[in-house]
Amino acid sequence: MKFHVTALATALYIAASPATAFVPTYPSSTATPTQLHAKRVSFKEDSRKKLVSGINQVANAVKVTLGPKGRNVVLERNYGAPEIVNDGVTIAREISLADPEANVGVKLVQEVASKSDSKAGDGTTTSTIMTQAIVNNGMKAVTSGVNPIALNQGIKKSAGLICEKIKFHAKDISGIDDLQSVAVIASGSVDMGRIIAQAYDKVGENGSTVIEESQTLFDEIEFTEGLTIDRGYISPYFVKDQERQVCELVSPRILVTDAKIDNVNEIVPLLEQLVKSKEPVLMIAEDVTGDALSALVVNKMRGVLDVVAIRAPGFGQRRKAYLQDIAIATGATYVAEEVGITLDSVTTDMLGTCDRCVIAKELTTIVTDGKQEDAVIARIAQIKREGEEADTDFDRDKAQERVAALGGGIARIKVGAATETELKDKKLRYEDALNSVQSARELGIVPGGGACLAYIQDKYYDEILATFDDEDQRAGAAILMKSLSQPLMQVAENAGVEGAVVLNKVVELCKEKGFGNGWNAATNKYCDLMEDGVVDPAKVTINAIENSASVAGLVLTTECLVTEIPVFESEADMQARFDSEGMGAGMGMQGM
Numbered sequence: 001m002k003f004h005v006t007a008l009a010t011a012l013y014i015a016a017s018p019a020t021a022f023v024p025t026y027p028s029s030t031a032t033p034t035q036l037h038a039k040r041v042s043f044k045e046d047s048r049k050k051l052v053s054g055i056n057q058v059a060n061a062v063k064v065t066l067g068p069k070g071r072n073v074v075l076e077r078n079y080g081a082p083e084i085v086n087d088g089v090t091i092a093r094e095i096s097l098a099d100p101e102a103n104v105g106v107k108l109v110q111e112v113a114s115k116s117d118s119k120a121g122d123g124t125t126t127s128t129i130m131t132q133a134i135v136n137n138g139m140k141a142v143t144s145g146v147n148p149i150a151l152n153q154g155i156k157k158s159a160g161l162i163c164e165k166i167k168f169h170a171k172d173i174s175g176i177d178d179l180q181s182v183a184v185i186a187s188g189s190v191d192m193g194r195i196i197a198q199a200y201d202k203v204g205e206n207g208s209t210v211i212e213e214s215q216t217l218f219d220e221i222e223f224t225e226g227l228t229i230d231r232g233y234i235s236p237y238f239v240k241d242q243e244r245q246v247c248e249l250v251s252p253r254i255l256v257t258d259a260k261i262d263n264v265n266e267i268v269p270l271l272e273q274l275v276k277s278k279e280p281v282l283m284i285a286e287d288v289t290g291d292a293l294s295a296l297v298v299n300k301m302r303g304v305l306d307v308v309a310i311r312a313p314g315f316g317q318r319r320k321a322y323l324q325d326i327a328i329a330t331g332a333t334y335v336a337e338e339v340g341i342t343l344d345s346v347t348t349d350m351l352g353t354c355d356r357c358v359i360a361k362e363l364t365t366i367v368t369d370g371k372q373e374d375a376v377i378a379r380i381a382q383i384k385r386e387g388e389e390a391d392t393d394f395d396r397d398k399a400q401e402r403v404a405a406l407g408g409g410i411a412r413i414k415v416g417a418a419t420e421t422e423l424k425d426k427k428l429r430y431e432d433a434l435n436s437v438q439s440a441r442e443l444g445i446v447p448g449g450g451a452c453l454a455y456i457q458d459k460y461y462d463e464i465l466a467t468f469d470d471e472d473q474r475a476g477a478a479i480l481m482k483s484l485s486q487p488l489m490q491v492a493e494n495a496g497v498e499g500a501v502v503l504n505k506v507v508e509l510c511k512e513k514g515f516g517n518g519w520n521a522a523t524n525k526y527c528d529l530m531e532d533g534v535v536d537p538a539k540v541t542i543n544a545i546e547n548s549a550s551v552a553g554l555v556l557t558t559e560c561l562v563t564e565i566p567v568f569e570s571e572a573d574m575q576a577r578f579d580s581e582g583m584g585a586g587m588g589m590q591g592m
Contacts, residue, residue: 022587027550038565039563039565040337040564040565044559047101047558048558050102050105050561051132051135051555052139052555053106053134054106056136057132057146058063058092058105058106058128059109061091061092062128063132063490063494064494065085065494066125066487066490067449067490067521068188068495068521068522069494070494071083072085072086072189073091074339075090081395081419081420084276086428087429089113089117089124092109092110093110093113093114098566100565100566101561103563112124112127112128112548112551113211115127116544119539122540123540124449126487126544128548129486129490130486130487130548130549131547133480133482133483134480134548134549134552134553137153137479138553138555139284139556141556144394149205149557150473151475151476154468154472154474154475154476154480155476155479155480155549155556156553157467157477158468158476158549159480161464162456162481165397166446166545167443169456169467170443171433171445172444173441173449175444176200176201178440178535179201179440180533181445182192182195182436182437182537183433183436184433185482185534185536186429186435186437187429189429191219192433193433196413196430196434197437199411200270203409203410203411204407204409206403206406206407207404207407207409208401208404208411209428210407210429211413211434213416214414215286217418219414219415220416224365224410226368227406228364228432229310229322229326230313231311231363232310232361233247233359234288235297235311238297238300238307238308248356248358249281249306250280251354251356252282252353253280253282253348254282254351254354255281255283255285255332256333257284257336257343257346258320258323260294260355261285261292261293262289263290263292264291264294265344266343266344267292267343269344270343270346270347270348275305279348280308280358281307282307282309282366283296284309285312286312286319287311288309290309291416293309296309309476322402325406328376328406329352329354329372329376329379329406330352330353330366330368331371333346352369353371354366354368355369360591376407380406383403384408386399415427436536443537443542444536444537445538446535446536446537446541447517447530449520449521449529450485450488450490450491451517451518451534453484454485454507454510456484459510459515460512480545480549485503491518491519491521495524505519505526513528516536520532520534
């Protein structure tokens, strides 16, 4: 018997008022009238001024963190302790203004910082500073009568030319010292830089480095070599080492299948062959249950066959991909009905090999023997292509995990701190540094501290402007070129030194000694920045230019701004509104 809420409500209503039981009920005519949400529309100079106001407020909050002597920003939290951070994108995301028009400018800068963070993982503060400089200089040009469309075109075209110059001057990573220099600059800590460089040196190009929380006060690093599977033994009776609660197989044969093994007769032919050869075997299947599991356990305990069974990792299509990875790494044949191979037809030739494998309760590590190196390299290239074409970040992360598992293993950096606030700050710094190192490996490195952009501004100013025939486009290019010195000047300002003085000295030094010379804010000395390890990834610098030029150009072409008009309600007003909405809903139920 079904329980009908509407029928019960109708019955109660009839019982309560029999005189009007069959008279239809309509909502009261005194219900709250429909309210249309009005919008505020601003035009021309007024709209641009509001946008610039929001951009400046975010940029002023973010730029104090730039450089080795940059300050921190404290973020209030509704729950828990305040957060003290030095990360540009984290600060930008937290800012929200009461003025809805200025808040649109805030969101534009947040977009710049987020784009830089997603593409290169760092350079968010530089992007924000560049956006502020381009917008403020561009506003003066638009006010003086320059065509904003041509101005935008000039900014975007010159951004592409500047990026080409950065790529031309970039130097490839030559060793672990370069990686450590990048990590030290990005994290602001020599110890963090050393740990990250150690991790990358150990796991290699295809390895993965992840950040985890530690229960201690100190930072630690752990390495997992070989192919790791987040599945353990199916039955505790497979355990050989009772003290460590693990099972270790030396030079085992490996069966890889997506089938569920529950009938022992399907695997008896294979097991008989293995008993004759006295080789240990690792079975990776969807599941092993029933008679099959009982037979394996009995033979294991009697010493007839050294066998361990584990469940396949992942789910659905991803499970098949994981199993194929394991099969390729070990040289096994992937046993599945979809490829026309059944369990009862498997021979020892179809089994894979490895040096050893260690199976714990929830983790299996397979140390490969290197015989399938060419196949593994081809598989890694295929997975990387799949990751590049993936639609979601989740799929890209999973592809990276698979590459790491096949390639060089995983390094886990365990971050320790005395307080939760310090722990969050350190994790953000580690993430920035890891992303910077990855970017440096892609496109190389350039001198840091804003010196590269200052050099390009001085060296190529006339050359880049000469490529423009239109006067207004040339004005846009000039605005971007003048903005290139802002990061260097801000690093100097944060270190307590006059920015213009440092910029002039760096320009003179580059003219005398060439590209790569600049000012080291950490030591307060003028030197060869590449030799001193003050370097930035070229990809980070390029992304900062592209993203800031894109958003700043769009702000300058804004002629109209449409925003919501905020409605401020007191506690009494809010309560009255909730009560009236609740009554209206109740009356609507009665009319059903």
